[in-house]
Amino acid sequence: MNYKNFPMVPRVIFGRGSFNQLNEIIAPMRLNMNAPFIYLIDDVFKSDSWLTSRISLSYDDRIIYISTEEEPKTIQVDNLVEEIILSVKERPSGIIGIGGGSILDLAKAVSIMLTNEGETHSYQGWDLVKNPALYHVGIPTISGTGAEVSRTTVLTGPKKKLGINSDYTPFDQVILDPELTKNVPKDQWFFTGMDCFIHSVESLQGSYLNAFSKSYGDMAYNLCKEVFLENTLSITEAQDKLMMASWHGGMSIAYSQVGVAHAMSYGLSYVLGTKHGIGNCIVFDFLEEFYPEGVRLFKIMKEKHNIELPQGICAHLSEEDLDTMVSISWAMEPLWENALGNNWKKKISPKQLRTMYLKM
Incomplete structure (x- = not known):
């Protein structure tokens, strides 16, 4: 029998208030001053300074707020990748997803598509990704989906709803801070x-x-x-x-x-x-x-x-x-x-x- 050799998240930090350590965690991963970190954040936090004030942007780092009214779509990933490529001088140092399962899935998918050619829907399936993803960090603000640890993304494409299941999908770093879930309806x-x-x-x-x-x-x-x-x-x-x-x-x-x-x-x-x-x-x-x-x-x-x-x-x-x-x-x-x-x-x-x- 041929057993699967699954990757796991290599680094995880757990604890109330651990979100405050984000900046020191990602600092060593910055490639240079022209290679920004891109934050994909659920837009429910747009006016929530309790969370956003703790994010320290440097150089060309930027935040993209994303609505989660609809489930993540492959075309949405394509659009985000294009937006990022057109707005940066060099390939980003990393993608940081802050939100629920939809945002975490988008962060995983974007980090893959920034290093792999073509359209996102062509990677829906099992083990179709050829190149390692960009460094990516997952920070859940609601608990339950398991997106922070899984090797898949859940995406709706033009013909099917199916994840990008690959060894390159899991996050490189996860921050589990239960305090971030305090305002969930x-x-x-x-x-x-x-x-x-x-x-x-x-x-x-x-x-x-x-x-x-x-x-x-x-x-x-x-x-x-x-x-x-x-x-x-x-x-x-x-x-x-x-x-x-x-x-x-x-x-x-x-x-x-x-x-x-x-x-x-x-x-x-x-x-x-x-x-x-x-x-x-x-x-x-x-x-x-x-x-x-x-x-x-x-x-x-x-x-x-x-x-x-x-x-x-x-x-x-x-x-x-x-x-x-x-x-x-x-x-x-x-x-x-x-x-x-x-x-x-x-x-x-x-x-x-x-x-x-x-x-x-």
Whole structure:
């Protein structure tokens, strides 16, 4: 058997207030005064001096604020790369992503596309990247996606929603500062946290499961149960634990895969633009057949935190949109194989998938 040799994030710092060390961490990586650092930052922080005042810009360093109203797109990456190339004297020293999963995915993709030719959509898939990415740093401001640790980006292209999965995708440096998550709205906190919970459920029940994946998956699963089901944690303890759950959840799928919820949520996102976290929740709510215990706990968490999910979002879709949704999901073969085994096509059909979507 040929085992995969996966890269991991080589450097990570964890701690409340560790964001203050950003400048000293990246300073040795500056190539020269004409090679700036480019900061990609969620535009919710545009007027938040509590965060932005701690970023020290030197020489030609610049901040690009990015809206996360929509999921990241390959054309968005192409546009950012062009904007950066046209605005700098030399290739940047590095890309620093500060935000949630969308911003972290964009930072990873931009750092790859600044060193690889062509359009971003041509790299959607597994191990298509030829050249090492630019130095890139990930700083999550919300916990759950696992984007800070994964070897993929989640991007919507002209024909599919699929990540750039490569050995060059993981960040060179991650800063995990739980304080940065303090102003996350409750619904977003829940949906993104559930992304982590669903990661771990799908990994732990998958056919790809192994001791490596299980050790991380168990940790993420149990931390999520603490955060979302117990009443004994302080706010700071919950922030710390959920940030580590996100890390472990991302690691749990590094050597395995996700499953049915993620495969189906890709279809929702491509056709309806549904954001990743809430999309996973909408789908997972109907997956008792596949993940009975996980869905049972999810429903308890949902009720405990007074979360209401959108209803009937697929009810009025055209036949063409439904067909597209099914085909996008059906194409996620590694996810279905992890969830249902090698003969997964005998256990579920496009027709069944369509029926499941119509319930949502």
